[in-house]
Amino acid sequence: MDRGMSVSLWCEEVEDEQCQDQGQTEAPVHGHITGSPQLRAPWDPTVSGHRVIQRLLHVEERYMPSMLYVTLIQRDPERREELTKWALEVCCDCGCDEAVFPLSVSLLDRFLSASLSLPVSLYCLAAGCILIASKLTECDNVTADTLCAAAEYSFQPCNLREMERIILATLRWDTAAVTPQDFLPHFLASVEQRGAADTDECEEERLSTLRRHSDTLAAMCACDSRFLGAPPSLVAAASLNCALRGLGNKGPSQLAHMSEALAELCQTDLAVLQCYSEMIEYALRQRLRSGHQQGPMEKDEEVENERPGTPTDMRDIDF
Structure with missing residues (x-):
């Protein structure tokens, strides 16, 4: 490398005149300048499994906030x-x-x-x-x-x-x-392999709904300071556990088996997982109750006819 070259590690954002003119002439979509669509790699099952989960569990402790900060925030x-x-x-x-x-x-x-x-x-x-x-x-x-x-x-x-x-x-x-969203696809794939998903024509749609509801619950936990001291793996497992219970297409024995599998994956006690799952459901009911007090949201007829996909309808959450 040329020693005379100026190298900076700072992430500078300097837009030239052409980019600025393009940003003025083209309307931005959701805060991004319109352009070619993004290409994303599909899910690769070879980069999942027990080894990857163990690595994430080992690394997540490194990114936990201090207990002093957690105590001050929760006050x-x-x-x-x-x-x-x-x-x-x-x-x-x-x-x-x-x-x-x-x-x-x-x-x-x-x-x-x-x-x-x-x-x-x-x-x-x-x-x-x-x-x-x-x-x-x-x-x-x-x-x-x-x-x-x-x-x-x-x-x-x-x-x-x-x-x-x-x-x-x-x-x-x-x-x-490491965040709960890093664990969710691996937990979902592991639970699927253990028989959580039925092999029928609606499997892909059900898994997509399950992942979407789990993501929403995990995002709600990120906003709620009561979950601040919880490891991301536990938040992900509890969110997925709540979403599984909310879909309503599994019997009690199947749900119990899935809860045990999730507790084993995140290396926690089953009672702890059930406790956090109940905390998530309680926080969800609180948000729905506060949203209804502020005023009901109007829905389309198509949305009204849909069956709720979680213990309480995720579409009613007001973050």
Whole structure:
């Protein structure tokens, strides 16, 4: 490498005039500039299994926030929950990949756990975590301008990039954290192999519904500070366990067998898994109750005729 070449590790975002003109002439879709569709690799069963799960279980402890931070947050959880809900809305509005939100929340908690001090703008901190998570998991990441607009320009792009540098420096660039969404496909594949899924023509659709509901429950847990100290593997197993019970197409003996399999996969006691599953269902009922108090949401006739896919209808969750 030429020693005279200037090399910077900072993730600079400098758009040329052509890109800016294109962004003005073409309407962005969910916060991304329109362009060629993204190509994603399909699920590869050869990179799953017991060995991969064991590796994830070994690594997840490295990215857990400190118990002091967990205790402080759980004493006054409203501020964190408000921040995570805003991050979830931004990720949804920008059409981010499903892995962006849980990773951004993990970065947020780890940063606050390491510093134990609040920055000037908490929304700038949350936006910086979303920006880093998007760069790690997406080909076309969400832009700084989009995040500033989502925060109604309470901070400028230069402030956001400076916050990004502070986060990276605090976390020592160790940003690829393990989240519940990393465990879900492996848990689902293992449970499927043990007979959780029937071999019929609706199998693929049912598995897709099961994964979608599990992702939604795991995202709800990321917003709820009561699950802050729980390992990602336990949150993933409990979310999948709730989704399995909510589909209503398995008997009690089959559900008990699947719960035992999930407890074995995440290396926890069955009673602990059942406890967290009940906590998730209770938190879900709380959110549905608060959503109904604020006012019922209008639904299309097609949605009204659909059968709920979880113990309580996932479509009614108001994050």
